[in-house]
Amino acid sequence: VTGFTEDELIEVVRTLLSEDVPGVTLGIGDDAALIDMGQRLLVLTVDMLIEGVHFELPWTSPHDLGYKSVAVNVSDVAAMGGSPRYALVSVAINPEVEMPWVVELYGGMREAAREYAMSVVGGDTNRSDRVIVSVAVAGEVAPGRAVSRAGARPGDRIVVTGSLGAAAAGLRLAEATPAAMGSALGSAWGHSFLTAMARPVARVGEGQTLAQLGATSMMDVSDGLAKDLSRLCVRSRVGAAIHLSRVPVAPDLDRLPPHLAVEPLDLALYGGEDYELLATLPEDAVEAASGALRDRFGTPLTDVGQIRAEQGMVAVSDDGTENPLAPGGWDHFAG
């Protein structure tokens, strides 16, 4: 144990590196950085996937790994309301990796790049004793259309796209015995959990639509709804009330084998890697946003609660009882 959490580390980094920088609209501490390029804002983000931390080779297809390494960065751009444009890929492979594996890895990156209308424009290669894929994505957004984590206001509704918890269920399956994973793959629910984990979908169109329709703050859900909402609240200096029964729990989470079972609501609140969008909207904008996401993308948008002036998060039960909601969630450091 290091004695510090990821959020504590990020706060130290922010303090160390933050300065008033000409041309930088938004720096460290959001999903991506925003840089003034004249008519457009440049959106920059970077994310690393490390063997043994984010994935294990026995249960990872190189194609999926390449795809995901791009998609998780695209998700950060989407969370700003931006359009991804270019990717740089830095790859380390170990000596046991064969060329067909590498070809599959880059093939997965190419597939993701095409799907999101981007180009892979450069990168570098390294040798290592484990596989590491670090991707940087440059995108753009019109000035005035970018949405940060910092704009949530008391009274805003809290909305989330899609459903939560399936990727975390997939990770539990993958980390279990090969037999458990193998038999799960034969079922529709097992397949959907493993796909949610291995090939996340970045909500680019949804992010732009939410930005156009008045989102006051936005981020992607990568470390669990509770943890990520707490980060949004800290940056916006507000609190939040979440109605537990409204949280969009992914279907079939109760089908996990008994020895892997977790309460579905806990997977949705504290599991990670969903890459759905979490946003806040003025109350009178929710219905239009929900309709637009359904009509344009077939993506559900769920109202899960409300921003409050008092800091801290509370969980509201159906009978109106309120209890403190701990951020919990997946912390890379507290592990």
Place this chain on the structure above:
Amino acid sequence: VTGFTEDELIEVVRTLLSEDVPGVTLGIGDDAALIDMGQRLLVLTVDMLIEGVHFELPWTSPHDLGYKSVAVNVSDVAAMGGSPRYALVSVAINPEVEMPWVVELYGGMREAAREYAMSVVGGDTNRSDRVIVSVAVAGEVAPGRAVSRAGARPGDRIVVTGSLGAAAAGLRLAEATPAAMGSALGSAWGHSFLTAMARPVARVGEGQTLAQLGATSMMDVSDGLAKDLSRLCVRSRVGAAIHLSRVPVAPDLDRLPPHLAVEPLDLALYGGEDYELLATLPEDAVEAASGALRDRFGTPLTDVGQIRAEQGMVAVSDDGTENPLAPGGWDHFAG
């Protein structure tokens, strides 16, 4: 052994990912990517430093590591003739790392960012069992001023900034016993080798000056002069003749302790991590370029040979004898 070299891997990646992309002036296979942003070209590059591959914790100060992780990317921007502007830093640390170490790491990044007039605008943090620092840098260059690896023409002179081999000598010292490193640190030459390795200087002003004064091709020397020149020749579809006695060998390389000794010329030709600039210039531009680099930056520029139409590289001795020059050099994969 993987059965393929880094250059073979890069060629596969180029083939897989290269497409005609609107707005991308230059993609995979150069020091950095160039992207059309209207009045300016955006320069994008990424590089990763991995514990156990590029450095070992016992002989690495976190401040130097942070500094170097930024500087090696700045060097790639410099090699295009560009100005670095923004850095994104992705860091993985292991559980044994303490907060003061992390603070030093980011302090080194901040120092490099200030020295090169850049801002660190974002990034992410991860847990891993080893330290990994992946940095992406965005810079800019005026259209028409960017220099790639592909423009060398027969008859052009081949020039290199500064001197070569000291960083490779520093690496030999660092990887030797702590006693060897400790006693070397007490000497001026040992200190200069270790500094060359740990805190490389990116030649930003020099790169812009060479671009202004007519450089036809340019790259930075990260894997040894012989290897990197061979890459430049392949991209430019030309060959090269190098006069061995003109290669600017760093001073005091013959002072390495006997058990670590390597022929100084071999360190200069085949050692890596110098981060000097290798460029080609029309013959009539060399004198002005050399004077400008000396006057403006105090940086020597050495004419080491000439580009030829016939592909392949030859080493020319003082008596005019020519022998094939193997690319050799540090290959991350053939290792």
